[in-house]
Amino acid sequence: MATAHLACLDGVVGPAADAKIPVTDWGLVRGDGIFEVLRLYDRRPFALEDHLERLQRSADNLRLPLDLDAIRTDVATLLEAAAADEPRGALRIIVTRGGRRILTTETLPQAAPSIALGTVTYAPTRLLDGIKSLSYAPNMLATRIAQLAGHDEALLVTPHGRVLEAPTSSIFWVSGGRLRTPPLEDHILASITRARVLELGDADERPGTLDELLAADEAFLASTTREIQPIAAVDGDALPLGGPVTADLAARLHERILSELA
Ligand SMILES: Cc1ncc(COP(=O)(O)O)c(C=O)c1O
Structure with a gap:
């Protein structure tokens, strides 16, 4: 399983372990929300536009409000703060029915050869x-x-x-x-x-x-x-x-x- 490091919660960066959302958010209560996982290669996200397009499609299909410009800003803010020496990283983007934008950076374990x-x-x-x-x-x-x-x-x-x-x-x-x-x-x-x-x-x-x-x-x-x-x-x-x-x-x-x- 991947380990989360930093979070950007509604635009504010801090340790992922300290980021908190209300327990009443339907993203938690009902699994009502959307997500994406991007690969980071030395802090550079691969296929960012494809992931943002899929996030928008998910939001449209789930009838979930999405501020894609805010997500773009969050991605840039979080990557600026992320460790530069992370060769196998991931960036997770979550948007909940409660309106939270949650982005985290994670370390990926080395994939097995088969x-x-x-x-x-x-x-x-x-x-x-x-x-x-x-x-x-x-x-x-x-x-x-x-x-x-x-x-x-x-x-x-x-x-x-x-x-x-x-x-x-x-x-x-x-x-x-x-x-x-x-x-x-x-x-x-x-x-x-x-x-x-x-x-x-x-x-x-x-x-x-x-x-x-x-x-x-x-x-x-x-x-x-x-x-x-x-x-x-x-x-x-x-x-x-x-x-x-x-x-x-x-x-x-x-x-x-x-x-x-x-
Ligand atoms: C059900 C499912 N299929 C396939 C994939 C692979 O998708 P991608 O290549 O966009 O990572 C994922 C990724 O999480 C998935 O959840």
Whole structure:
């Protein structure tokens, strides 16, 4: 889990541990609010505009008032105050129904070289389509269930066996020489990393079953915090590691990130 350092609460910077909001805020009481997590590379945020656009879409869909200019100012204020020597950082932005703007900086643990997934049955809530909402308990529960069963992370699969995504990352796999990923129409998050990978690699966005994934030549997760992480196993069945497509995309995604930061 990431460790929070500084917070910017409604424009005021201080230690994250000291930042306080009223317990009556519906962001807490009902999970009624939105969030974003950006990666910081030496204090520079990657894909800030994409994250702010998604935050605005989330706010519009949740009918939540959002002052994007204030958020921009908060981001600049917090990054100015953030530690300059933080190579693996993250910036979290939260907006609550109570009208709070909460931004925190966090240190990310080093991602493992590969990850073992355990399937958890999950039917996405249609009402929350296009909303990165604070109601993330199902995602956190899925991870917990998978970890209690001895895996590293969950893989969300519909009751009809369609592979969706992981609780905080998108999934890709290679089969028959083609890169594959589930379509956004399957009610998965419009991941910013997924969009970059789709720009870099020629992929088919179409539904896939667990059996197809298990027979894949390569598979990986993609997200802001991990970039690309190879999948070593699903439900204890090993998947081939060290494939050329994953390695090539991981290298080119990282290059792309660095070039966008420059
Ligand atoms: C459900 C879900 N899918 C995918 C992702 C990856 O999205 P991004 O690439 O924008 O970090 C996340 C990120 O938190 C997520 O919560």
